[in-house]
Amino acid sequence: MLNELKMQLKLSNSTERAKVFATWGEGLSDDQGGIFWSAVSEEWCGFDDIPYDRFEPLFARFRHARPEHLVAHLPDTIVRLYRGQYAGHDGLAWTTDLDVAESFAMGHRGKVVETPFVHMIRATRDLVAFTCDERDESELVLFKIPTDDEIVITVPVT
Numbered sequence: 583m584l585n586e587l588k589m590q591l592k593l594s595n596s597t598e599r600a601k602v603f604a605t606w607g608e609g610l611s612d613d614q615g616g617i618f619w620s621a622v623s624e625e626w627c628g629f630d631d632i633p634y635d636r637f638e639p640l641f642a643r644f645r646h647a648r649p650e651h652l653v654a655h656l657p658d659t660i661v662r663l664y665r666g667q668y669a670g671h672d673g674l675a676w677t678t679d680l681d682v683a684e685s686f687a688m689g690h691r692g693k694v695v696e697t698p699f700v701h702m703i704r705a706t707r708d709l710v711a712f713t714c715d716e717r718d719e720s721e722l723v724l725f726k727i728p729t730d731d732e733i734v735i736t737v738p739v740t
Contacts, residue, residue: 583617584617584621587602587603587606587621590602590606591603591625591628596628596629596630596631597630597631599625599628599629599630600629600630600631600632600633600637601633601636603621603622603625603629604633604636604637604640606621607621607622607637607640608636608640610644612643614644615643615644615646615647615648616647616649618640618644618647619644619647619648619649619652619712620649622640622712623652623712623714626712626714626723627714627716627717627721630690632673632674632675634672634673634674634727637674638674638725638726638727641674641711641725641726642725642726645711645725648711648712652711652712652713653707653710653711653712653713655713656707656710656713656722657707658706658707659705659706659707660678660704660705660706660707660710660722661704662678662702662703662704662705663676663677663678663702663703663704663705663722663724664676664677664678664679664680664682664683664700664701664702665677665683665686665700665701665703666682666683666684666685666686666687666688666698666699666700666739667686667687667698667699667700667701668687668695668696668697668698668699669697672727672728673727674711674723674724674725674726674727675714675721675722675723675724676703676705676721676722676723676724677719677720677721677722678720678722679719679720680700682719682720683700684698684700684739687699687700687739688739697738698738698739699736699737699738699739700736700737700739701728701733701735701736702733702734702735702736702737703728703732703733703734704734705722705724709724709725709726710722710723710724710725711723711724711725
């Protein structure tokens with residue numbers, strides 16, 4: 583099962599990988615949360631153009647099985663998390679580094695953005711599914727996309 587997924591991911595480009603992974607995750611049974619978390623935390627940094635609307639339900643479905651070691655290194659309270667983006671692109675991937683968020687707000691992998699901004703939230707460890715820092719982005723992946731009420735401030739990036 584995992585070997586087949588790894589082969590499919592290897593044959594896919596970075597914008598296709600997340601969709602391939604989501605399809606695989608949607609086919610898992612409810613008792614396969616351990617394999618899901620092992621795979622998603624290993625592969626996430628290789629994804630671009632992530633379909634968050636597909637990952638959010640997967641994270642909710644397997645939340646009970648998320649291994650504590652994926653977030654054990656985080657403090658109980660994470661003071662601030664940032665997400666650089668543009669309208670209509672809310673997501674699960676946040677960072678503790680404001681410079682990284684501002685960079686993503688300005689565009690990523692060739693995308694040009696007209697109205698970039700950065701959201702800021704206050705977070706606790708229990709909101710974090712896992713971390714991913716292979717690309718030096720200080721990335722924390724949340725279980726769910728924060729609502730407008732949870733966003734403390736939104737700042738335009740110039």
